[in-house]
Amino acid sequence: MDLNSEFDVIVIGSGISGGWAVKEFTEKGFKTLLIERGRMVKHINDYPTANMDPWEFEHRGQKTKADVAENKLISKHYAYGEATKHFYIKDEDQEYIQEKPFDWIRGFQIGGKSLLWARQTQRWSDFEFNAPKKYDYAIDWPIRYADLAPWYSHVEKFVGISGNRDGIENMPDSEVVGAFEMNQVEKAIADSIDQNFTDRKAIIGRSANLAVIKDEQKKQGRGQCMARSLCERGCPFGGYFSSNSSTIPYAEKTGNLTIVTDSIAESIIYDEKTGKAAGVQVIDANSREKKTYRAKVIFLNAATLNSNLILLNSKSERFPNGLGNDNGLLGRYIAFHNYRGRITAEIDGFEDSYYYGRRPTQVFIPAFRNIHSDAETFKGSYLIAYSANRDGWGRNPGLNTLGATFKDAILEPGGWKISMMMQGEVLPIYENHVRLSPDKKDKYGLPQLITSIGYSDNDVAMMEDFFKEGTSILEKAGCKNIKKLDQHIAFGRQPGLEVHDVGGVRMGEDPKYSLLNKYNQLHHCKNVFVTDGACMSSVGNQNPSLTFMALTARAVDYAAEQLKNGYL
Numbered sequence: 425m426d427l428n429s430e431f432d433v434i435v436i437g438s439g440i441s442g443g444w445a446v447k448e449f450t451e452k453g454f455k456t457l458l459i460e461r462g463r464m465v466k467h468i469n470d471y472p473t474a475n476m477d478p479w480e481f482e483h484r485g486q487k488t489k490a491d492v493a494e495n496k497l498i499s500k501h502y503a504y505g506e507a508t509k510h511f512y513i514k515d516e517d518q519e520y521i522q523e524k525p526f527d528w529i530r531g532f533q534i535g536g537k538s539l540l541w542a543r544q545t546q547r548w549s550d551f552e553f554n555a556p557k558k559y560d561y562a563i564d565w566p567i568r569y570a571d572l573a574p575w576y577s578h579v580e581k582f583v584g585i586s587g588n589r590d591g592i593e594n595m596p597d598s599e600v601v602g603a604f605e606m607n608q609v610e611k612a613i614a615d616s617i618d619q620n621f622t623d624r625k626a627i628i629g630r631s632a633n634l635a636v637i638k639d640e641q642k643k644q645g646r647g648q649c650m651a652r653s654l655c656e657r658g659c660p661f662g663g664y665f666s667s668n669s670s671t672i673p674y675a676e677k678t679g680n681l682t683i684v685t686d687s688i689a690e691s692i693i694y695d696e697k698t699g700k701a702a703g704v705q706v707i708d709a710n711s712r713e714k715k716t717y718r719a720k721v722i723f724l725n726a727a728t729l730n731s732n733l734i735l736l737n738s739k740s741e742r743f744p745n746g747l748g749n750d751n752g753l754l755g756r757y758i759a760f761h762n763y764r765g766r767i768t769a770e771i772d773g774f775e776d777s778y779y780y781g782r783r784p785t786q787v788f789i790p791a792f793r794n795i796h797s798d799a800e801t802f803k804g805s806y807l808i809a810y811s812a813n814r815d816g817w818g819r820n821p822g823l824n825t826l827g828a829t830f831k832d833a834i835l836e837p838g839g840w841k842i843s844m845m846m847q848g849e850v851l852p853i854y855e856n857h858v859r860l861s862p863d864k865k866d867k868y869g870l871p872q873l874i875t876s877i878g879y880s881d882n883d884v885a886m887m888e889d890f891f892k893e894g895t896s897i898l899e900k901a902g903c904k905n906i907k908k909l910d911q912h913i914a915f916g917r918q919p920g921l922e923v924h925d926v927g928g929v930r931m932g933e934d935p936k937y938s939l940l941n942k943y944n945q946l947h948h949c950k951n952v953f954v955t956d957g958a959c960m961s962s963v964g965n966q967n968p969s970l971t972f973m974a975l976t977a978r979a980v981d982y983a984a985e986q987l988k989n990g991y992l
Contacts, residue, residue, distance in 0.1 A: 432720055462709075494514065543664050634662075648661065664784070767843075778837060844897075850919075
């Protein structure tokens with residue numbers, strides 16, 4: 425396709441939500457341009473470490489001192505290492521200013537962070553959509569579960585979600601393909617919860633890994649999950665969902681998709697005469713040449729903080745403070761997930777049991793505080809995840825011997841250990857925000873983003889409640905040596921590292937207090953839509969990517985009708 429021609433749609437960003445935007449638009453017949461600031465990554469062909477064994481890596485897959493010295497920030501991510509670092513940016517690729525400590529995790533390539541995500545997928549319920557209004561924080565969502573339920577189903581059937589139908593009111597059932605299993609200790613804890621509590625239940629986590637493969641995924645050329653737990657290298661089987669393995673190849677088959685890579689979206693161009701966005705100005709990452717692409721509709725899916733940056737940098741006579749920013753709230757009310765609390769424990773017995781493979785999900789306990797019982801000390805809700813495993817270094821890790829005796833010793837597993845974590849809702853507050861530096865630029869000439877995002881007393885109170893409730897769960901299950909850990913204090917864990925940042929371009933009914941309407945459309949620039957994490961009015965307690973995908977599919981359906989009817 426001629427890149428000088430005007431497109432029906434431009435999508436900025438090729439990650440989880442951008443991939444869905446191009447799939448939906450191209451299948452509906454719209455000529456679509458996908459702009460990606462990073463390099464091309466083709467499914468299978470560009471996964472260089474996917475099938476390498478540990479001994480094939482110079483450093484056995486670990487990150488080196490040189491890696492950490494060169495990339496102090498990005499190397500903090502749990503999946504960063506010798507086998508995966510090519511899917512992460514280098515710190516120098518996009519400098520930013522931390523007014524408060526914030527670990528901004530990014531992957532610039534086709535597929536974005538869909539190559540690196542943890543793949544946990546849970547639906548929101550009306551408990552989450554109603555919570556801001558009920559508990560008086562943030563603003564009321566302009567939609568409810570009924571608005572999104574059919575789009576959750578639409579997305580899930582294509583993605584392929586592992587899990588069971590659990591019948592939990594505040595975590596509605598997904599369209600599932602089959603489930604992974606709990607091991608014996610996890611089942612014992614789950615049974616104890618059933619016996620001792622009426623307000624909570626343990627379920628196997630729902631994830632975008634194909635525990636069982638169905639016809640819909642076979643049509644995509646994908647295969648079943650092999651439970652290798654090497655997902656962040658890129659899966660050559662297509663066993664987990666990514667833009668690379670699924671939505672983008674589907675869009676390419678239509679003949680309606682054009683992709684440009686190494687193209688950094690600098691700003692969205694506003695036409696003062698038409699009152700609409702006219703196109704997108706980009707910077708070539710290699711030559712620094714600037715270029716403009718034009719379209720009737722623009723979907724912004726650059727990931728939360730970069731989507732905020734692009735809008736803030738999209739200044740015009742009509743919008744001197746950023747596109748659509750009449751109320752001055754663009755970049756405000758950033759939220760994330762509270763991972764501070766962790767609990768470890770041990771349990772006796774079960775020494776005749778083990779497990780096979782490296783299952784790609786944990787056991788989850790859906791939220792119950794401020795769901796079934798109101799907490800007096802904090803607002804918001806949290807879910808709990810736990811897993812159990814046996815010490816892989818045997819009963820005598822310090823054994824002073826070599827040869828066959830040593831090998832036999834390390835192959836004999838030790839006792840069972842349990843790890844439990846919280847995933848808590850951080851309340852969107854005005855003070856948590858991003859803004860543009862007035863004088864500092866990155867190496868491409870873009871204003872550096874200033875992050876001013878931190879924990880609050882509410883987050884600490886929520887963590888303390890998790891410590892109390894999590895300890896009670898483990899004690900009643902017969903666990904011992906229970907230890908509580910505040911990871912922020914112990915390890916300096918900062919906001920951002922959970923990679924669940926949302927907000928800044930939030931949805932709402934009233935343009936005085938929000939940037940987007942119920943269809944993710946800018947109130948004051950109707951042909952621009954934002955459907956990545958930036959659009960979220962609150963963060964809930966669930967992993968967010970499934971909701972991003974469902975919101976995107978719903979917004980595309982609306983925008984397509986508007987285009988067909990000549991309203992955009």
